[in-house]
Amino acid sequence: DTGVSQDPRHKITKRGQNVTFRCDPISEHNRLYWYRQTLGQGPEFLTYFQNEAQLEKSRLLSDRFSAERPKGSFSTLEIQRTEQGDSAMYLCASNPGETQYFGPGTRLLVL
Amino acid sequence: GQQLNQSPQSMFIQEGEDVSMNCTSSSIFNTWLWYKQEPGEGPVLLIALYKAGELTSNGRLTAQFGITRKDSFLNISASIPSDVGIYFCAGQTDGGSQGNLIFGKGTKLSVKP
Numbered sequence: 001d002t003g004v005s006q007d008p009r010h011k012i013t014k015r016g017q018n019v020t021f022r023c024d025p026i027s028e029h030n031r032l033y034w035y036r037q038t039l040g041q042g043p044e045f046l047t048y049f050q051n052e053a054q055l056e057k058s059r060l061l062s063d064r065f066s067a068e069r070p071k072g073s074f075s076t077l078e079i080q081r082t083e084q085g086d087s088a089m090y091l092c093a094s095n096p097g098e099t100q101y102f103g104p105g106t107r108l109l110v111l
Numbered sequence: 112g113q114q115l116n117q118s119p120q121s122m123f124i125q126e127g128e129d130v131s132m133n134c135t136s137s138s139i140f141n142t143w144l145w146y147k148q149e150p151g152e153g154p155v156l157l158i159a160l161y162k163a164g165e166l167t168s169n170g171r172l173t174a175q176f177g178i179t180r181k182d183s184f185l186n187i188s189a190s191i192p193s194d195v196g197i198y199f200c201a202g203q204t205d206g207g208s209q210g211n212l213i214f215g216k217g218t219k220l221s222v223k224p
Contacts, residue, residue, distance in 0.1 A: 004153075033211060042115075042199050042214025043154065056211065091153050093212075098142050098161065098203065100212060102153035 002026060004103035006092050012109045013082055020078045021106045025094030032075050033100060034067055035091040036060065043091050043102075049075060082110045117200050117215030124190055125223050132198060132218040133184040140202030143176050143183040144212065149196045157198075158185070192222050 005024045013019050025032045030051050035043035046065070048056045051072040061067075064082075069075040079086055087110045093100040117134045124130060134143070142161055146154035158169050160176035160183060167174055173186045183200055197219050201212040 006153075035212075040216070042117075042201070042216050043212070044214070045211040048211055058211075093153075099144065099156060099159045101156060102146070105151075105153045107151070 004092055004094050004101055006090075006103040006106050008106055009104060010107045010109075012111065014111050015082060015084060017082055018078065018080045019082055019108065020076055021090055021092075021108075023075045023077070023092030023094075023103060025073070025075070025092070026096075026101060029094035029096050029101075030072070031095050031100075032069060033093040033095075034075070034077050035093065035102075037089040037091055037105070038087075046077075046090075079108075082108075084110050086110050115200060115202055115213055115215040117218055119218055120216070121219040121221070123221045123223065126190060126192060128190055130187040130190055130194070130220060131184060132200075133182060134200035134202070134215050135182045136202055136213075137181070138202075138204070139180040140204055140213075141180070142203040143174070144201045144203065145172075145174050145183070145185045146199045146201060147196045148199060148217070154199055187220075190220075190222050192224050195220055195222050 007022045032049045034046040037043040045058050047067050049069040064080045067077045089105040091105045092103045145157045148154045158174040163180045165176040171188045197217040199217045200215045
């Protein structure tokens with residue numbers, strides 16, 4: 001399978017804990033995006049990488065969120081001191097040009 | 112900020128019927144994309160539109176990029192049970208946004224066999 005992969009697929013954590021998600025984009029796709037999707041809504045943009053450079057962050061990305069793409073391949077999204085409002089599906093997408101291909105997402109539940 | 116209005120919010124149809132859904136925006140987009148999402152999965156790309164007025168088909172799916180660049184529609188002909196899911200439109204602009212997508216809220220499609 002050469003699509004976008006995400007790990008883990010599900011995560012349950014207690015409020016206040018830190019969590020980290022991983023995204024492996026399609027090989028050779030230089031752009032990588034993170035989105036958040038809550039129930040009944042479409043995905044909302046969080047941040048974007050061109051190779052290893054983080055070029056844009058949404059206002060949704062609070063100080064507790066940090067994303068990295070150290071070698072321009074896989075990316076990690078960390079949420080520190082999780083809050084119940086962080087419960088959502090976190091989606092990763094990659095593209096070589098204009099069309100974005102999404103991974104299966106990581107569903108986070110904060111208790 | 113930019114918003115997409117997607118309608119209808121949900122549809123309940125009989126197998127074999129045709130389906131039509133649309134998206135409108137107050138802003139101009141340079142690319143329109145249509146995705147389908149099933150429960151617990153990420154959105155899967157159905158059709159991508161890159162030029163105003165463009166009409167593109169993918170099997171039983173047909174989508175058009177509105178001439179004003181502020182709207183798009185998706186039609187599904189002869190629906191089947193596996194068409195069930197949530198359909199999202201997404202628009203993309205050039206320039207400072209670096210290509211991040213703006214999504215509608217989705218159209219939930221239910222197909223009765």
